[in-house]
Amino acid sequence: MCFAAPMFAPHSSHRHSFSHRACRAACSLVSAAITLLSWPAMPLAAESQPVLRAVTSDVNYPYNFVKDGQVRGLSVDVAKELAKRLEMRLEIEILPWTRALHVAKTEQEVLVFTVAKIPEREASYHWIGPVTNSEEWLYKLKSRHELKVESLEDAKRYLVGDEASNASIPSFARLGIKVDLAPSMTSNCRKFKMGRVDLIPFDPDGIAAFVSECGLRWEDVEKTVQIPRDGALYFAFGKASSPDFMRKVRRAFAAMEQDKTLFKLSALWKTNSTKAKRP
Incomplete structure (x- = not known):
């Protein structure tokens, strides 16, 4: 049953006619709302995206x-x-x-x-x-006092640990710097801590987070020389x-x-x- 609020008009016939029209309109809106609410849920937009x-x-x-x-x-x-x-x-x-x-x-x-x-x-x-x-710089452990790296020429005397396919590898080859390749920087870190490699290349913007993940402190490492590359x-x-x-x-x-x-x-x-x- 649908009810319409009374409307004040000069003639009751107009009032009666308007009330029925209002009732039908209101009922139509309610019916439409129920239809929308009972419509099956659409899949999330993200799920349909490529x-x-x-x-x-x-x-x-x-x-x-x-x-x-x-x-x-x-x-x-x-x-x-x-x-x-x-x-x-x-x-x-x-x-x-x-x-x-x-x-x-x-x-x-x-x-x-x-x-x-x-x-x-x-x-x-x-x-x-x-x-x-x-940028890419070579880092060493501060505890390794025997490593003296003040130039790229000095770096040639030591072994650099790097990740396989890293962009710095061709640069090291051109510079004559020896490189030991690891499948990941995590593996490279273990070698660095154990002294199996002497130096590691890293971006100064990320070295702090890297040494933390590696189980070292920022104070444990020292920046030496920059690797020239784009x-x-x-x-x-x-x-x-x-x-x-x-x-x-x-x-x-x-x-x-x-x-x-x-x-x-x-x-x-x-x-x-x-x-x-x-x-």
Whole structure:
């Protein structure tokens, strides 16, 4: 039963007619509301979105790393924003760095980050960026007083521990510096602590977090010399990726540059890393 509030009018017939019309209208609205409420629930929008698959490594502070079971970092935040603008759902897979580069190189529309554009890689990928910039320095344990590293020439006397497929490896080869390769920086850290390698290369923006994860303190390590190389870091997709997809990615990334989103994300992570480096 539907009731309408009484309306005051000069003639009761008008009042009666209006009341019925109001009643029918109100009942129609109630019926429509019940229909909407009883409609089967629609799937979440995120579940219906296409997936942007990304691969990366687990220890590359502050760009991509795993903490408390979550993938975090500057590049992770940029990738999330990029996926959002592409109306895609980001899925990140952690792989050994050599494997991550291979997957992105050989499969279609797979993002790999964070990547230095070196001559040995340049022709194999579509490059997006730079996303950010980095430096790479050699670090030693302060307790190893026998290591005297004041120049790149000095570094030639020692063994550097590095991650397989790292962009610094060709630089070390050109400089004549000996390198021991590990499958990951976590493995490399164990060798560093045990004295099986003398020096490790790392970005000053991430070294504090790395030594903490490694079971060391900031005061336990010492920065020695910088490795000369282009510090720009990129996102990359393999050449199998479709031209239309890459155009969309480039447009979305360009918009992030233009509206300063990229700058804000980079500034946030770089500032936090700088603060973390202080003892």
